[in-house]
Every structure is written in C-alpha cells, then in structure tokens.
Amino acid sequence: MVGHLSGPRIVAGPPGPKVERLLASVGVGPGGYSSPIVDTAQGVYVRDPDGNVFLDLISGRCVVNTGHNHPRVVEAVRGQLGRSIHWQTEQSFSLAERLAEMTGLGPAQVYWSQAGSMANEFAVKAVRRATGRPGVISFMGSYHGSSMGALSLSGYDPSMKRGYGPTLPGVYHMPYASCYRCPLGQEHPGCSLACLEYIEDYAFRSYVPADEVAAIFVEPVQGDAGWHVPPPGWHRGLRELCDRHGILLVADEVQTAFGRTGRWLGMDHWGVQPDVVLLGKAMASGVPLSACVLRRDLLESTDPEPIPIHAQSFSASPLGVAAAHATMDVIRDERLCERSEETGAYIKARLLELMDSHPLIGDVRGLGLLLGVEVVNDRERKTPNPEAATRVCAEAFRRGVFVLSMGSYGGRALRIAPPLIITEEQVDTVIEVLDESLKAVERSQGL
Numbered sequence: 001m002v003g004h005l006s007g008p009r010i011v012a013g014p015p016g017p018k019v020e021r022l023l024a025s026v027g028v029g030p031g032g033y034s035s036p037i038v039d040t041a042q043g044v045y046v047r048d049p050d051g052n053v054f055l056d057l058i059s060g061r062c063v064v065n066t067g068h069n070h071p072r073v074v075e076a077v078r079g080q081l082g083r084s085i086h087w088q089t090e091q092s093f094s095l096a097e098r099l100a101e102m103t104g105l106g107p108a109q110v111y112w113s114q115a116g117s118m119a120n121e122f123a124v125k126a127v128r129r130a131t132g133r134p135g136v137i138s139f140m141g142s143y144h145g146s147s148m149g150a151l152s153l154s155g156y157d158p159s160m161k162r163g164y165g166p167t168l169p170g171v172y173h174m175p176y177a178s179c180y181r182c183p184l185g186q187e188h189p190g191c192s193l194a195c196l197e198y199i200e201d202y203a204f205r206s207y208v209p210a211d212e213v214a215a216i217f218v219e220p221v222q223g224d225a226g227w228h229v230p231p232p233g234w235h236r237g238l239r240e241l242c243d244r245h246g247i248l249l250v251a252d253e254v255q256t257a258f259g260r261t262g263r264w265l266g267m268d269h270w271g272v273q274p275d276v277v278l279l280g281k282a283m284a285s286g287v288p289l290s291a292c293v294l295r296r297d298l299l300e301s302t303d304p305e306p307i308p309i310h311a312q313s314f315s316a317s318p319l320g321v322a323a324a325h326a327t328m329d330v331i332r333d334e335r336l337c338e339r340s341e342e343t344g345a346y347i348k349a350r351l352l353e354l355m356d357s358h359p360l361i362g363d364v365r366g367l368g369l370l371l372g373v374e375v376v377n378d379r380e381r382k383t384p385n386p387e388a389a390t391r392v393c394a395e396a397f398r399r400g401v402f403v404l405s406m407g408s409y410g411g412r413a414l415r416i417a418p419p420l421i422i423t424e425e426q427v428d429t430v431i432e433v434l435d436e437s438l439k440a441v442e443r444s445q446g447l
C-alpha cells in the first residue's frame with residue numbers, strides 16, 4: 001500500500017545516489033536524469049528510489065489521466081488477479097460495447113492490442129482490406145507510433161525514420177492545420193483552410209490517385225508536433241472530403257481520448273464521426289491495452305466468413321480490461337472530463353499570465369488538459385528555441401516538476417498534460433516552478 005504522497009520534494013540530487021548507480025549501470029551519467037525512475041507513484045506524484053517526489057506534469061505520457069495508482073483501478077486489477085490473467089474474459093465483451101458507444105461506432109468490431117502503435121498497425125491493414133485500396137494519407141508532424149506501419153504514418157521528426165527505411169509504401173503526408181507554424185506559410189483565417197484544399201486541389205491532381213486511397217489517419221489535436229488545435233471547419237472538411245472520395249476517416253485518439261481534452265474523445269469538440277477510432281494510453285490507466293474500434297460492416301463486407309486477420313497472443317488482456325472498466329467508471333463518477341475542461345482553462349489562463357512576463361514563451365495553446373507552451377527566442381518571428389526548451393525542463397526537474405518538450409518543424413513546446421485530478425493549488429505550484437525555471441534560462445540566455 002502506498003502512503004500518502006505529497007510534493008514536489010527534492011531531498012537528494014536529483015539524481016540521488018541510488019538513481020545515480022542505476023543510471024551508471026546502463027552507461028548514463030548523472031546529467032542524463034530527466035525523467036523520474038519510479039519507486040512509488042500516487043495521484044499526480046512520483047517518488048523515486050532516493051525519496052525525491054516529482055509532480056508529473058505529463059501523466060506518464062498521457063497515460064494516467066485518472067492519476068497514478070488510482071485506488072479503484074488498483075482494486076479492479078487486484079480483483080482480476082485472483083481470477084485469470086490471460087485470455088479473453090466476459091468483461092472484454094462489455095468493454096467492447098462501452099467503447100462502441102463512446103466512439104459512436106456501434107455495432108462495432110474491436111481489435112485489442114497493448115500499445116497505440118499496434119492499434120495504428122492493425123488499422124492500416126484493416127482499411128486496406130476493407131476498401132481494397134492500397135494508399136493511406138496521414139499528416140506532416142503526426143505521431144502514430146514506432147512500429148513499422150505506425151512509423152510510416154508518422155511525420156513527426158526525421159530522426160524517427162533515419163536509418164530504418166524504407167518505410168511502408170503508399171503512405172502520403174499532407175500539411176496539418178498547425179496554424180502557429182503553417183507548413184504552407186499561410187495565416188489563418190485568411191488562408192481559407194488552404195491545407196485542406198491542398199489535398200484535393202493539389203495532391204489528388206498530381207501525385208495521389210484519390211480512388212486508391214483507403215483512409216486518412218488524423219490526430220484530433222496534433223499532439224507531439226506541439227499540441228496544435230485545428231481551426232473550426234477543418235475536421236468537418238476532412239470528413240466531407242473523405243465522403244466525396246469513398247475514403248475512410250481514422251481518428252487516432254490514442255493521446256486525446258478519455259477526458260484528456262475535456263471530452264471523452266478529442267473529435268467530440270467538432271462533432272465529427274470517424275469510421276475507425278484508435279485508443280490506447282489512458283484507456284487502462286497504465287495497464288497496457290489499446291484498441292482499434294471500427295464499424296462492423298467495414299470488414300464484414302469483404303469477409304463474409306471471418307478469418308483470423310489480426311491474431312495476437314495477448315489480445316484483450318484481462319488485467320487491462322479490468323483496469324479499463326475501472327478507468328471509465330472513474331472518469332464518469334469523478335467528472336474528469338468536466339474537471340479537465342475547468343482545470344485546463346485555469347492552467348491556460350495562468351500560463352498566459354506567464355507569457356506576459358517571459359520572452360521565451362511564444363504561444364500557449366491546446367484543449368482541456370492537453371496544452372503546449374511554445375518556447376521561442378523571438379516571439380515576432382516564432383524562432384524555435386529547442387535548447388531553451390530542454391533547459392527549462394531540466395530546471396523544472398531540479399525543482400521537482402517533471403515536464404518535457406516536443407515539437408515538429410524545428411519548434412519545441414512544453415507538454416502540459418497533468419493527471420485530470422490535479423487541483424488548482426497544485427497548478428499554482430507548477431506555475432511557480434515554471435516561472436523560476438523560465439527566469440533561470442532567460443538569465444543565462446541574456447533575454
């Protein structure tokens with residue numbers, strides 16, 4: 001049983017002696033300690049083996065929306081441990097029904113895996129099979145995972161792909177509506193959604209045969225690219241474009257679902273219904289489980305006699321299924337979607353206050369508790385400052401707040417995505433730490 005954790009509290013280092021030894025055992029020096037090694041975790045806090053307590057501002061990479069080690073999730077896993085830890089359970093059927101209802105895809109077919117990458121991986125196979133078309137569209141800046149199919153879809157950073165190619169053929173990357181740093185160099189709203197028009201007016205008329213495209217894979221909010229929220233009309237326009245060309249719309253909700261943006265699904269902000277929804281990360285609060293949820297008719301139409309098209313040894317893992325039911329109960333009972341929206345608005349307002357006094361901050365954007373703070377060295381020209389972003393994270397870590405920075409097109413944004421249970425008091429502590437960390441880096445950069 002974990003005792004009550006409070007923090008942030010730095011008592012040794014970081015790293016302290018125990019962590020320093022662990023890092024040394026894998027050839028990493030003390031300077032390489034930037035993500036807490038966990039001894040125990042609870043709520044928004046993680047305690048490392050030396051007793052340092054960090055506030056986890058990224059929810060273990062958007063996994064623990066309900067907070068680390070939520071008692072109801074732990075209880076559900078413990079209950080399942082005594083019954084069965086392997087093979088499909090009755091509860092997986094009711095979970096499939098819940099997911100079908102949540103995604104609006106019922107009657108749906110659910111394919112289980114353990115990681116978001118694998119949900120994408122299967123979706124590529126499924127949409128090709130369902131449509132008989134080989135092509136797949138995704139977006140510049142997107143992150144869909146690290147297995148070969150998911151990597152092929154991703155357009156996050158060349159370093160992801162360097163040396164691993166050739167990647168999957170038939171994948172085309174289009175410009176996303178990342179308006180802060182528009183890939184087409186335009187300004188919204190004057191652009192009239194030029195990035196959307198680009199697909200039909202340029203790509204489909206030059207290098208992509210529209211009738212050979214099976215699906216468009218899209219993140220509702222482009223996450224690791226820097227948490228870009230598309231402007232009104234963009235997702236709806238994408239849906240209409242798909243309908244015009246018989247293309248399926250796949251929403252990669254691996255990062256955005258389960259209350260993260262203030263709704264059960266990111267797409268709920270736009271009222272757009274995809275044909276396929278990909279889930280993972282927060283679905284089971286840390287027990288590995290992911291899902292590709294698709295309209296049942298999609299595969300039935302080509303498969304009158306179902307055949308094992310995506311067999312895996314560990315499909316609907318009972319521990320993951322039990323944890324997922326409990327996670328969905330907690331999100332519903334503790335009103336975590338609403339809390340995400342309310343606390344998100346509070347933290348966004350506080351971050352915008354910081355922006356007034358910190359030249360390093362170029363933009364604050366996002367939905368609910370999925371926020372990005374763009375780090376620049378010239379606000380007017382939005383000049384990326386990845387070095388400062390890394391150093392702000394390091395300063396915050398020294399003070400007991402774990403945050404990291406990510407981004408595409410050379411930019412870097414701080415990822416502000418705490419567990420949805422974070423309180424305003426805890427947010428105030430975070431803001432103080434970020435304020436000090438930004439000041440320290442600004443002083444050293446002469447800003």
Ligand SMILES: Cc1ncc(COP(=O)(O)O)c(C=O)c1O
Nearest residue numbers: 115116117143144145252254255
């Ligand atoms: C939108 C999106 N899809 C897929 C993935 C891959 O998930 P996993 O790391 O569980 O394979 C991620 C991970 O960050 C993601 O953000």
